[in-house]
Amino acid sequence: xxxxxxxxxPPNSAPTAKxxxxxxxxxxxxxxxxxxxxxxLSLLSFGEINAGLRDGIADVAGNLLAYFPAEYPTLxxxxxxxxxxxxxxxxxxxxxxxxxxxxxxxxxxxxxxxIDEMSAQNQVYLGASSTTSYALQCAVPLSSVGDLEGKxxxxxxxYWARWAESVGAVPVSMSVNETLEGLSQGVxxxxxxxxxxxxxxxxxDVVDYVYIGAPGAQFNVPFTMNKDSWNGLSxxxxxxxxxxxxxxxxxxxxxxxxxxxxxxxxxxxxxIEYGAAPDDIVAMNREFIQEDKDAxxxxxxxxxxxxxxxxxxxxxxxxxxxxxELTKDVSSGEELAEIYWNEIFSKIDVASYGQ
Amino acid sequence: MTDVGVGLTGxxxxxxxxxxRVPIGxxxxxxSFTGLYVLMGPRVAWGSMSIIPYxxxxxxxxxxxxxxLFLGFISYHTQLTRGMFNAARIWLASLPGGxxxxxxxxxxxxxxxxxxxxxxxxxMGRIAIPEMMKHxxxxxxxxxxxxxxxxxxxLIPPSIILILYGVIAQISISALFLGGIVAGLMTAVGYxxxxxxxxxxxxxxxxxxxxxxTMREKLLALRETxxxxxxxxxxxxxxxxxxxxxxxxxxxxxxxxxxxxxxSGQMTLDRFLTxxxxxxMTTAALLIIAIGASLLTRFLALSGAGDYLSGGxxxxxSSPVLLMIGIVCVYLLMGMFLExxxxxxxxxxxxxxxxxxxxxxxxxxxxxxxxLLEIGMITPPIxxxxxxxxxxxxxxxxxxxxxxxxxxxxxMDLVLVAILCAFPGLVLWLPNLAG
Amino acid sequence: xMLHVTADVLGRYLFxxxxxxxxxxxxxxxxxxxxxxxxxxxxxxxxxxxxxxxTDLMSERPRAAFSVLASALTIAVTVILMIAGWSEAMxxxxxxxxxxxxxxMIEIWQSYWLIPLGAALMALxxxxxxxxxxxxxxxxxxxxxxxxxxxxx
Ligand code: NA
Ligand code: NA
Numbered sequence: 027x028x029x030x031x032x033x034x035x036p037p038n039s040a041p042t043a044k045x046x047x048x049x050x051x052x053x054x055x056x057x058x059x060x061x062x063x064x065x066x067l068s069l070l071s072f073g074e075i076n077a078g079l080r081d082g083i084a085d086v087a088g089n090l091l092a093y094f095p096a097e098y099p100t101l102x103x104x105x106x107x108x109x110x111x112x113x114x115x116x117x118x119x120x121x122x123x124x125x126x127x128x129x130x131x132x133x134x135x136x137x138x139x140x141i142d143e144m145s146a147q148n149q150v151y152l153g154a155s156s157t158t159s160y161a162l163q164c165a166v167p168l169s170s171v172g173d174l175e176g177k178x179x180x181x182x183x184x185y186w187a188r189w190a191e192s193v194g195a196v197p198v199s200m201s202v203n204e205t206l207e208g209l210s211q212g213v214x215x216x217x218x219x220x221x222x223x224x225x226x227x228x229x230x231d232v233v234d235y236v237y238i239g240a241p242g243a244q245f246n247v248p249f250t251m252n253k254d255s256w257n258g259l260s261x262x263x264x265x266x267x268x269x270x271x272x273x274x275x276x277x278x279x280x281x282x283x284x285x286x287x288x289x290x291x292x293x294x295x296x297x298i299e300y301g302a303a304p305d306d307i308v309a310m311n312r313e314f315i316q317e318d319k320d321a322x323x324x325x326x327x328x329x330x331x332x333x334x335x336x337x338x339x340x341x342x343x344x345x346x347x348x349x350x351e352l353t354k355d356v357s358s359g360e361e362l363a364e365i366y367w368n369e370i371f372s373k374i375d376v377a378s379y380g381q
Numbered sequence: 382m383t384d385v386g387v388g389l390t391g392x393x394x395x396x397x398x399x400x401x402r403v404p405i406g407x408x409x410x411x412x413s414f415t416g417l418y419v420l421m422g423p424r425v426a427w428g429s430m431s432i433i434p435y436x437x438x439x440x441x442x443x444x445x446x447x448x449x450l451f452l453g454f455i456s457y458h459t460q461l462t463r464g465m466f467n468a469a470r471i472w473l474a475s476l477p478g479g480x481x482x483x484x485x486x487x488x489x490x491x492x493x494x495x496x497x498x499x500x501x502x503x504x505m506g507r508i509a510i511p512e513m514m515k516h517x518x519x520x521x522x523x524x525x526x527x528x529x530x531x532x533x534x535x536l537i538p539p540s541i542i543l544i545l546y547g548v549i550a551q552i553s554i555s556a557l558f559l560g561g562i563v564a565g566l567m568t569a570v571g572y573x574x575x576x577x578x579x580x581x582x583x584x585x586x587x588x589x590x591x592x593x594x595t596m597r598e599k600l601l602a603l604r605e606t607x608x609x610x611x612x613x614x615x616x617x618x619x620x621x622x623x624x625x626x627x628x629x630x631x632x633x634x635x636x637x638x639x640x641x642x643x644x645s646g647q648m649t650l651d652r653f654l655t656x657x658x659x660x661x662m663t664t665a666a667l668l669i670i671a672i673g674a675s676l677l678t679r680f681l682a683l684s685g686a687g688d689y690l691s692g693g694x695x696x697x698x699s700s701p702v703l704l705m706i707g708i709v710c711v712y713l714l715m716g717m718f719l720e721x722x723x724x725x726x727x728x729x730x731x732x733x734x735x736x737x738x739x740x741x742x743x744x745x746x747x748x749x750x751x752x753l754l755e756i757g758m759i760t761p762p763i764x765x766x767x768x769x770x771x772x773x774x775x776x777x778x779x780x781x782x783x784x785x786x787x788x789x790x791x792x793m794d795l796v797l798v799a800i801l802c803a804f805p806g807l808v809l810w811l812p813n814l815a816g
Numbered sequence: 817x818m819l820h821v822t823a824d825v826l827g828r829y830l831f832x833x834x835x836x837x838x839x840x841x842x843x844x845x846x847x848x849x850x851x852x853x854x855x856x857x858x859x860x861x862x863x864x865x866x867x868x869x870x871t872d873l874m875s876e877r878p879r880a881a882f883s884v885l886a887s888a889l890t891i892a893v894t895v896i897l898m899i900a901g902w903s904e905a906m907x908x909x910x911x912x913x914x915x916x917x918x919x920x921m922i923e924i925w926q927s928y929w930l931i932p933l934g935a936a937l938m939a940l941x942x943x944x945x946x947x948x949x950x951x952x953x954x955x956x957x958x959x960x961x962x963x964x965x966x967x968x969x
Contacts, residue, residue: 030683036551037737067551068682068730074436077904081428083421083679095921096914176832187918196832199839199917201441204626207555212623213828329921401882402871403889404864410893430900435931438851439843447850448818625825632821639818662863665854670865720865763869 027259031064032084034072039226040285042066044277044359051273055266060259062086080148085255088247088278089149092183097147099330100139104129105246106185106322107342108156109315112242116346119283122156122244123356124349126279128342129246130154131349131370134379136341139334141380150256150380152271153371154248155278157220158286160186162237162303163229164216165209171310180205180217182245188321189241190218192314202227209233220245221286230289230296237303240311249274256380264376272371276363280356384420388686391416395677395727405723406666409673416680429679437675438668441628442548446496447664448631449539452638453495454656456612457504459642464605465490466508471602474594478580478587480516481526482573484509488530489569490606492537493613494638496544498758502531502766506773516589520778522579525786528766529572529794532755535721537565539616539631542722542754545671546747549729553744555620555627556812560748563811564801568752571793579789608641667722674726681730691734701739705802708732709753716757720765725754744812745805752801756794759787817846840917844924852934859890859941880949887946894939901931 031049035041042064049062070078075087076094091098092105108129111121130153133140144151160182168174174193181187181197190197198214202223208214210232217229218241224230249271259267293300302308323335352369356362382390391412398408410430418426456462466487473479473486488505495501506527513523535542538558547554580587616634619625625633642648681687698704715724736746758766767783774783801808820838828834858864866886871879905928913925 065682068687069679071436074432077432077436078428081424081432083425083428083432092916094913095916096912178828178832181918184916184919191919196828196834197918198828198834200626201839203442203551203553204628207553208626211621211626213626398889399867400870401885402866402868403882403886404866406864407886407890407893410897411889414893414896427900427903430896431904434897434901435848435904435928438847439927440847441839441843444817444821444842444847447847448821451818619825624829629821629825632818633825635818636822658857661850661854662858662861665851665858666863666865668851669855669858718867718869720867723865763867 027060027255027263029060029062029085029255030069031062032070032075032078032087033064033066034070034075034088034090035066037066039066040281041278044274044281047277048270048274051270052267055269056263057266060263060266076147079250079252082252082254084252086152086249086251088155089250091248092245096330098143099326099332100137100143100334101133101151101248103322103326103332103335104132104137104140104338104342106243107319107339108244108246109185109242109318109322110339110343110346111159111244112239112311112315113343114312116350117159117239117242118350118354119158119286120353120356121350122158122282123279123353123362124346125244125246126154126156126275127349127353127366127369128345129156130275130366131345132338132342133248134370134374137338139332144250144380145253148253149250150253152249152251152267153275153366154246155275155282156244156246158222158282159238159242159244160218160220161224161242162216162235162240163209163219163224163233164235164237165212165233166215167235167299168216168237168304168307170304171306174307177215178213180208180214180219182218185243185318186218186241188318189243189311189314193310205229206232220282221289222282224289225285225292230292230298234298236289236293236298236300237307238301239303239308242311242315247278253380261376264379268371268374268376269367272367273359273363276366277359280359280362384684385686385689387416387419388681388684388689391680391684392686399719404669405720405727406669406673409670409677409727413673413676413680416684417676420680420684425683429676433676433679434672437672440548442554443544443668443671445539445554445628445631446541446544446667447660448635449496449541449544450663451656451660452539452612452631452635453497453500454659455635455638455642455653456491456494456609457500458652458656459638459645459647461494461608461612461638461642461645461647462487462491462504463508464602464607465609466505466512468602468606470509470512471594471599476577477584478518478522478576480509480513480518481522481576481580481587484513484527485530485533485569485572485576488527489533489537489565490609490613492534492565494539494609494616494634495534496539496541498531498534498755499765499769500531501534502528502769503773505530506770510770510774513587514777516587518588519586520774521782521786522576522586523786524770524774524778524783525788525790526572526576528764528770528783528787529759529790530569531766531769532758532794533565533568533572535751535755536561536568536748538562539634540751541667542725542751543747545667545722546725546729546750549726550733550743550747552747553812556744557747558627559812560744560808561751563808564748564752564797567800567807568794568797571797572790575789575793608645611641612637670723670726674730677727678730687730687734690731691738694731694735695738701741704735704739708735709798709802712750712753713756713760716754717760718763719757720763721754721757724757725750742805742809745801745808748808749798749801752794752798756791756798759791817842817850820846836920837917837922840915840922840924844915844922844927848927848930852930853937855894855934856937856941859938864890884946884949887942887949890942891939891946894935894942898932898935898939901928901935905929905932 052062072090174195177195179190179195187197206228319339326332395412469483469486473483543557615637761784824835824838908925908928914921
């Protein structure tokens with residue numbers, strides 16, 4: 027089979043390079059029976075990917091489900107629980123690797139509703155990657171929770187908007203491309219963005235302060251495949267795809283960690299104060315998350331009639347313990363891919379998966 | 382037929398359809414749909430048609446286009462621009478060819494509230510040409526200057542071409558705008574030199590000058606410029622003072638223009654509706670081409686014809702200088718016949734990968750490209766700015782005479798393009814300073 | 817749209833109170849209305865951009881033939897756009913498509929119907945023009961060639 031992968035990342039970016047590696051891996055694992063052609067940005071934009079996969083314009087892609095709240099309520103709810111990684115027992119530089127493992131594990135094994143949502147869009151879920159945690163990246167200094175009041179904070183999604191409102195700040199919606207200008211001209215005071223975007227979108231050139239540990243939470247990007255294309259593969263080739271996807275999920279999650287590290291290392295040279303958020307902000311954040319995880323369950327119940335919110339939060343919290351342990355010493359994408367493959371992807375029954 | 386073959390056949394068909402006057406947007410969509418159908422089957426073809434028009438159009442960043450258009454149309458129909466020219470005229474009265482130079486700077490001023498070059502030519506044409514004729518300027522000089530001065534409208538921000546380019550090339554629109562300011566002012570200065578040179582060589586071109594202007598008159602004239610200055614200050618002040626983003630600037634600017642027009646007593650319901658109608662039609666006419674170009678991009682990507690052509694261009698052009706000369710020639714040739722935004726949208730899917738692979742700055746290229754496209758607005762046989770001026774002057778001046786008047790300026794334009802290519806830093810220093 | 821965005825900017829700057837959902841509404845409603853409804857208007861006024869250079873060199877008959885070709889193609893494309901837009905609008909309506917801005921949800925499925933509507937309008941106008949050209953009847957469409965040259969560049 028000859029598959030197309032619609033990348034939403036720009037050509038020459040680190041994620042796109044990892045997608046090229048994935049394409050080679052698919053070919054290798056399938057003994058040349060499946061090949062993948064990668065189209066960085068030229069085939070489908072992130073906004074078009076969901077419908078594009080549904081209709082077979084592309085076969086595989088990173089699909090930003092957050093753009094489609096009505097189509098993927100359960101999966102989006104689970105992604106919002108990434109806030110849990112900021113709790114004391116899970117927080118740390120590598121927390122995104124643990125959350126990536128936990129959410130894939132849950133979706134692929136314990137969430138029939140997730141598989142149904144995917145099926146209704148004619149797609150199959152093949153893992154996901156989380157960005158690093160979101161941090162406050164500011165043009166103005168913050169020394170305590172009180173300083174956040176009245177500040178204009180760029181919010182990339184519902185979690186961050188709720189967080190901003192809870193501290194008396196003003197959440198501002200703005201596309202990520204406009205944010206750099208918004209920050210440099212002072213339309214917003216801070217952006218709440220992950221530590222990789224700090225470099226990728228050039229915030230490093232305009233902010234003076236980066237506060238790690240708040241507001242936290244991560245953006246989760248599932249990789250999904252057109253269901254007809256998936257069903258057209260032999261079981262062996264499905265197995266090969268899963269193996270390549272364990273690698274892809276690991277590589278992308280790891281790339282974000284590396285990019286985050288690069289930003290942290292460059293920051294002092296740019297005169298940026300880069301460090302942990304003030305203690306009272308971190309403490310306040312953890313309190314907020316304890317309440318917010320119930321709020322998430324309620325919001326999704328009210329809007330979409332999902333009743334499994336509290337249960338899912340509990341299951342993810344438990345699973346995060348296991349995954350934090352599994353990933354805490356990871357030092358490369360390959361190592362992480364092995365873990366994802368052994369713990370999740372290798373255990374999937376390819377004949378029945380995704381139906 | 383191979384996939385690449387399908388892609389190339391599609392492109393050839395596209396060119397043929399456009400040549401026989403099929404609307405560019407329709408031709409693009411027809412070829413892309415058919416091509417996707419042949420390559421990938423009905424599902425993909427229908428799927429693309431159902432997704433891409435909606436997703437492309439429902440863009441927050443593109444929403445600034447109708448707003449900037451409306452800003453320009455309102456300013457034009459409520460004659461907020463007249464004062465700009467009057468002030469320039471009075472201040473430059475003692476220079477040889479002062480009125481012609483005034484029309485250049487009047488255009489540059491109007492450019493700051495108008496996204497397009499035709500609007501600029503039209504506005505200045507109606508104001509400046511009668512004035513120059515009255516002072517017995519040679520018709521070729523009078524009409525030619527105003528036709529070329531209009532092209533500054535697309536360089537000095539706001540600029541529809543730069544917004545579309547920024548969306549497609551995924552680069553910062555405010556950085557493009559800053560680069561455009563430099564290129565626009567350089568162009569204004571360049572055109573001024575041409576006027577001075579021509580009048581110096583042949584004083585009969587602009588026989589009368591008005592040396593009797595007093596300081597008092599000069600200061601009084603400045604008062605008339607307040608509408609445009611206020612709008613300009615509002616837009617740029619707000620943009621760089623952290624009040625709004627470039628996307629929002631169009632809407633705020635348009636609101637401001639309406640307010641200024643109301644205050645100055647120039648706003649009527651009829652003018653408002655005319656501006657609104659023209660905005661609607663222009664937006665639709667532009668966006669359908671952009672949608673078609675967006676579909677064509679997918680077709681070229683899936684067929685591999687895009688990579689094939691880009692690769693071909695890179696392998697033929699053995700050095701960057703040769704490549705740049707090739708690109709300049711292609712756009713000058715296309716500019717003779719094609720409408721600039723259509724030409725840009727048609728070619729970017731192939732040219733951008735080439736530019737990227739060459740390691741050139743996409744920002745700098747956007748500015749050079751705009752300059753090249755704008756030259757197309759004044760070259761025969763299809764030179765839109767020239768036609769606009771022709772519609773202003775009626776039977777008084779022949780179209781060919783206007784083209785002759787433009788010729789001198791085209792030489793200057795080519796010099797300017799060469800300068801921009803040789804010194805990319807000229808374009809980049811201002812964006813770098815701000816970013 | 818102009819007033820909505822301006823109000824959002826002023827609210828955010830002066831009162832720290834942006835209008836919720838502005839970006840989603842502008843992109844998914846105003847832009848779609850503006851472009852797809854204006855398609856038909858632009859067709860009526862012949863404002864769609866084309867290249868007349870070659871056909872202007874031709875004599876009357878081939879020029880009329882190409883004009884019919886252009887209109888026929890316009891009809892074909894807009895009918896395709898209408899059908900594709902229709903089927904997508906059905907899907908979005910069934911799924912109740914929404915978008916999120918900040919902590920708010922905004923329904924957007926309604927706006928998908930504007931595409932088949934606008935395309936149908938444009939198809940009808942193009943069809944009317946073909947009939948008028950072939951039968952030689954004077955079309956009642958108000959074509960204002962001079963005005964529509966005001967395409968912006
Ligand atoms: Na302009
Ligand atoms: Na031309």
